Amino acid sequence: MGEKEGVFKLWLVGYAKSRQFQYDCYGTEKMNEIKTKLQTMFTQICDHADSKIAMAQVSWEKGTPGANDVVVYVLFDRDDSIINKKGGQPIHSGASGGTFLQATDMISEVYLKDMDGAADFVKVVSHIIFHEIMHNKLDASKPQTVIDIHTKGGAGLANSTVSASSILTTENIKIMAGVLSKSVKQYTTDMKDPSH
Secondary structure (H helix, E strand, O other): OOOOOOEEEEEEEEOOOHHHOOOOOOOHHHHHHHHHHHHHHHHHHHHOOOOOOOEEEEEOOOOOOOOOOEEEEEEOOHHHOHHHHOOOOOOOOOOOEEEEEOOOOEEEEEEOHHHOOOOOHHHHHHHHHHHHHHHHHHHOOOOOOOOOHHHHOOOHHHOOOOOOOOOOOHHHHHHHHHHOOOOOOEOOOOOOOOOO
16 A cells, blocks of 8 residues: 555634524633534544555644545534535535535535534534544545445444544544545635634
């Protein structure tokens, strides 16, 4: 196997505002904790023997995604859905997130309202973001790497229902390591400067 090279970058785009939440569970501190949790998960994936990518970075900043990067829009609720505004239908309809392949690019988004006040807010949000990234790279993109992550994604964070107690399985890591370098054009029109 050749040397690992390059960086996989996860771009988080925060549209939710702290004042929208009933409980004090979102804001700059929690956003940084989500970033750190996802950074740890994707570092494990880069470290896997099947990964061609050397390292991962997670950012809440605005930027220009590379060919193998992923963008996830972090919204307060489904009323803010970019997918809905585009007239799209997510690959699987879930209460907490959606991923949709348009004609030219991929939209992934998560909805935080249902996690408002959750004791493990950072963990559950990070897990749902990861789940949507699995859709983005594995079964919503063409060609599909797996037909349905819910049944062929290695259980854990690929299951149809993801919670704070869900785990990143060794199979999740292996499958994602193999596609981290896969090029999936991301929807970037609604990327914006961070506002907490």
